[in-house]
Amino acid sequence: MIKNIFIAFFTVFILVGCTGTSTYNYKINTKPYTVDGKTYYPLASANGFSETGRASWYGPDFHSKKTASGETYNKYAFTAAHKTLPFGTKVNVKNLDNGLSTTVVINDRGPFKSGRIIDLSYSAAQKISMVGTGTARVRINAVGSVANSSSTTTNTKSATMSGKYFVQVAAFSVHDNATKTAKKLSNMGYAHTIRQTGTVYNVLAGPYNSRTNAATARDKLSKTYSGAFIVE
Numbered sequence: 001m002i003k004n005i006f007i008a009f010f011t012v013f014i015l016v017g018c019t020g021t022s023t024y025n026y027k028i029n030t031k032p033y034t035v036d037g038k039t040y041y042p043l044a045s046a047n048g049f050s051e052t053g054r055a056s057w058y059g060p061d062f063h064s065k066k067t068a069s070g071e072t073y074n075k076y077a078f079t080a081a082h083k084t085l086p087f088g089t090k091v092n093v094k095n096l097d098n099g100l101s102t103t104v105v106i107n108d109r110g111p112f113k114s115g116r117i118i119d120l121s122y123s124a125a126q127k128i129s130m131v132g133t134g135t136a137r138v139r140i141n142a143v144g145s146v147a148n149s150s151s152t153t154t155n156t157k158s159a160t161m162s163g164k165y166f167v168q169v170a171a172f173s174v175h176d177n178a179t180k181t182a183k184k185l186s187n188m189g190y191a192h193t194i195r196q197t198g199t200v201y202n203v204l205a206g207p208y209n210s211r212t213n214a215a216t217a218r219d220k221l222s223k224t225y226s227g228a229f230i231v232e
Helices: 002-017 122-127 175-187 211-221
Strands: 033-035 038-040 050-057 079-081 089-095 101-108 116-120 135-145 152-154 165-172 192-197 200-208 229-231
Touching: 050 122, 089 116, 101 116, 101 122, 116 122, 116 135, 165 175, 165 211, 175 192, 175 200, 200 211, 211 229
Parallel strands: 050 116, 079 101
Antiparallel strands: 033 038, 050 135, 079 116, 089 101, 089 135, 152 192, 165 200, 165 229, 192 200
16 A cells, blocks of 8 residues: 555656656747637747736646647646747746746646636646645746747858858757857857757858858868768
8 A cells, every 4th residue: 555655656756857848849829819709919029028917727627638839738747828928938937925936838828717817737836836726826927938949049140141051060969069169160250050950959050052152161161070061
């Protein structure tokens, strides 16, 4: 009996503790939608977003069902629903009644009941002690976003250039290492882009408007990065 209770507790602990950073490929979608006769306009950016109001939570009835973002809802993950914040936005939620706070990722739409600004997952609600009360007065602040697998970070010089050809010089699993290499490219006078694919950060020089120009850059860069190659 004691052994079974321990196993059950340990299983729940694993489910709650292994939330980590989501790797789901959230898409930016600003298309308006209408619920109960009211139209909502999703934001393109969450920069500087802050809001105060009541939070609610949703759990067992929605567990394993699809959210508005397409991701499967997991009541043990630290996620939430918001009416207009971009999917993938990381939000700090502070319970103003007790001072407890947690950070969640927006992956669903709602809540659509009047006076409520955010719907938390079961684990998130539990973290700020509002499961029993059902709702709580909260302040939410956008604190960043979860990187999409197709996301690209481009430096200013690269943004002013055109072309579809790039020279890949390196790939890393750690973003900071990719940033250091990109900075080195900048110091060498090359425009650059960090392109994320899954958990890999690819460092690219460019863009170049022709394969010939990209090949010239590749040949020069090969002196420093022996594995440099052209990509489109």
